[in-house]
Amino acid sequence: MAVIDWASRAVLSWRLSNTMDASFCVAALEEALARYGKPAIFNTDQGSQFTSADFTGVLVEAGGRVSMDGRGRWMDNVFIERLWRSLKHEDVYLKGYADSREARAGIGAYFSFYNERRLHQALGYRAPMAVWREGAARTACGQADNAHALTTCPQEQKQTPPLAA
Numbered sequence: 001m002a003v004i005d006w007a008s009r010a011v012l013s014w015r016l017s018n019t020m021d022a023s024f025c026v027a028a029l030e031e032a033l034a035r036y037g038k039p040a041i042f043n044t045d046q047g048s049q050f051t052s053a054d055f056t057g058v059l060v061e062a063g064g065r066v067s068m069d070g071r072g073r074w075m076d077n078v079f080i081e082r083l084w085r086s087l088k089h090e091d092v093y094l095k096g097y098a099d100s101r102e103a104r105a106g107i108g109a110y111f112s113f114y115n116e117r118r119l120h121q122a123l124g125y126r127a128p129m130a131v132w133r134e135g136a137a138r139t140a141c142g143q144a145d146n147a148h149a150l151t152t153c154p155q156e157q158k159q160t161p162p163l164a165a
Helices: 023-036 053-062 073-095 100-116 128-140
Strands: 002-004 011-014 041-043 065-067
Touching (some): 002 073, 011 100, 023 053, 073 100, 100 128
Antiparallel strands (some): 002 011
């Protein structure tokens, strides 16, 4: 389970578990809230871990709103699905971890690389945490937040010249 900032694609917190229990998701959420503050809106999957009273209660208590409305569902999950694909193909499948202790250490190293050094084309060839820090600094200065980076926002329309006959 990972808590991701949409605009920067930064992994703010993560946990590894071999159960479907909500406790590891709650722990990751609490860590992200403590380190990075509350999000305006928290988009989640509709799995039982994320709809549990324990998980949603932490968000409500922090003053955040939970979004599981289903509208644009494929867009809600596109970043996390891409993250899991990258993690599997760039790390897990290549290293074939022997046990959960080894996997936890290796995945932790991968997420550190992913956040701090892996350049993303969609972020202008910057690392996710650099983009997150830039957005956090703008927000702290009272400027616009980094929601403009979302691909779901309206894009500037470019004029195309008419074709010659």
